[in-house]
Amino acid sequence: DADVTQTPRNRITKTGKRIMLECSQTKGHDRMYWYRQDPGLGLQLIYYSFDVKDINKGEISDGYSVSRQAQAKFSLSLESAIPNQTALYFCATSGQGAGDEQFFGPGTRLTVL
Amino acid sequence: QKEVEQNSGPLSVPEGAIASLNCTYSDRGSQSFFWYRQYSGKSPELIMSIYSNGDKEDGRFTAQLNKASQYVSLLIRDSQPSDSATYLCAVKLTGGGNKLTFGTGTQLKVEL
Numbered sequence A: 001d002a003d004v005t006q007t008p009r010n011r012i013t014k015t016g017k018r019i020m021l022e023c024s025q026t027k028g029h030d031r032m033y034w035y036r037q038d039p040g041l042g043l044q045l046i047y048y049s050f051d052v053k054d055i056n057k058g059e060i061s062d063g064y065s066v067s068r069q070a071q072a073k074f075s076l077s078l079e080s081a082i083p084n085q086t087a088l089y090f091c092a093t094s095g096q097g098a099g100d101e102q103f104f105g106p107g108t109r110l111t112v113l
Numbered sequence B: 001q002k003e004v005e006q007n008s009g010p011l012s013v014p015e016g017a018i019a020s021l022n023c024t025y026s027d028r029g030s031q032s033f034f035w036y037r038q039y040s041g042k043s044p045e046l047i048m049s050i051y052s053n054g055d056k057e058d059g060r061f062t063a064q065l066n067k068a069s070q071y072v073s074l075l076i077r078d079s080q081p082s083d084s085a086t087y088l089c090a091v092k093l094t095g096g097g098n099k100l101t102f103g104t105g106t107q108l109k110v111e112l
Helices: none
Strands: A004-007 A010-013 A019-025 A031-037 A043-051 A054-057 A064-070 A073-078 A087-094 A108-112 B011-014 B019-025 B032-038 B045-050 B054-058 B061-066 B071-076 B085-092 B106-111
Touching: A004 A087, A010 A019, A019 A031, A019 A087, A019 A108, A031 A064, A031 A073, A043 A064, A043 A073, A054 A064, A073 A087, B011 B019, B019 B032, B019 B085, B019 B106, B032 B061, B032 B071, B045 B054, B045 B061, B045 B071, B071 B085
Parallel strands: A010 A108, B011 B106
Antiparallel strands: A004 A019, A019 A073, A031 A043, A031 A087, A043 A054, A064 A073, A087 A108, B019 B071, B032 B045, B032 B085, B054 B061, B061 B071, B085 B106
16 A cells, blocks of 8 residues: 555646645654645645644745644645646655655646636 | 756666766755656655765665765666656755755656
């Protein structure tokens, strides 16, 4: 079974809709991250969390919110989706003392029409 | 200047050759460096991590770090068509907490 899972894997939605992307991990890691990736651009950090009570904004948090429901679960919400949020979204995890190596989920391809 | 820079490529090498991928970073105090491989439409996969100056080898992959010159490179020996992918360099910058900053990646094409 995959260590980091994301649901849904693909989603098409309309402008103005609220959407939630979910991430779960079985690696026992404390730290979780949400990134987006656009063609030709690198990975941009949206939000990150170092434990259940710790939430931090990344480079591009506007238009997004997150919830850390448990150590193993980290959700990303788009409150009112807009077309320029069409992208690949990745969740990643890392553990303390693990050399800061991050491990990625399979990604969610989101299309906002 | 971008914090982590990579040539976008594509870098084309013949099968069996050595592919050399380079990455420069702006923060002289950075301590942790990573190479990820990403196939089109897939998630990044960790290949190597390196923390000390010099070379680190793992199978056909060798990571090289030169902190004085602020660059890290990845060599792929005996390149195979299955190595064709985008390679992302990631750096843990000082003052960035425990976050990684990613380069935009170099596309590698291994030709038959």
